[in-house]
Amino acid sequence: MEDDTDLKLLEQRKMEELRRKLRATAQPKVEKTDRQVVEGVLYDRGDEVLDAAYSFYPKETERLVTELAGMIRGGRLTEKIAGGELLSIFRQLGMRFRLKTSIRVMDQGKLVDLGEKLARKYQG
Numbered sequence: 133m134e135d136d137t138d139l140k141l142l143e144q145r146k147m148e149e150l151r152r153k154l155r156a157t158a159q160p161k162v163e164k165t166d167r168q169v170v171e172g173v174l175y176d177r178g179d180e181v182l183d184a185a186y187s188f189y190p191k192e193t194e195r196l197v198t199e200l201a202g203m204i205r206g207g208r209l210t211e212k213i214a215g216g217e218l219l220s221i222f223r224q225l226g227m228r229f230r231l232k233t234s235i236r237v238m239d240q241g242k243l244v245d246l247g248e249k250l251a252r253k254y255q256g
Contacts, residue, residue, distance in 0.1 A: 166194075166201035170213075173204060177215030180231060185222055188229040196225070 164172075171179060185193040203209040222229070235246040 166198050169201040169204050170197050173209070173212050174218065175212050175214060177231075178213055178218050179215075181215045181218045181222070184229055184231050185218075185227065189222075189227045192225070192227060193222075196221070 167182075171182065174182065182193070182197075185196075200209065200213075219231070236243045237246055237249055238244075239249050
């Protein structure tokens with residue numbers, strides 16, 4: 133009987149030692165940056181809008197991203213943000229910029245820019 137209790141104690145000590153080693157080697161959680169937090173809730177070309185905003189207004193965009201990230205972390209902003217909504221926010225703040233847009237159509241089973249298709253059509 134004593135052997136069983138000694139064995140259990142030894143087993144428990146070993147398990148506790150393994151747990152301590154595991155905790156020591158575990159990577160600490162890396163906090164997401166404000167931009168990563170905001171990018172996590174963007175959809176429908178939202179990332180393109182954010183990149184364009186950073187290229188035209190880097191300081192102002194960083195400030196807005198910080199505010200949005202704070203709202204997301206605080207739970208005041210829980211819904212996803214579409215690219216059009218984000219663009220609207222920037223425009224309301226007076227930050228106007230253009231996004232690269234293109235219209236693509238199916239031509240013989242491939243997606244082709246509309247301008248390219250029209251050019252081919254009128255060439256011959």
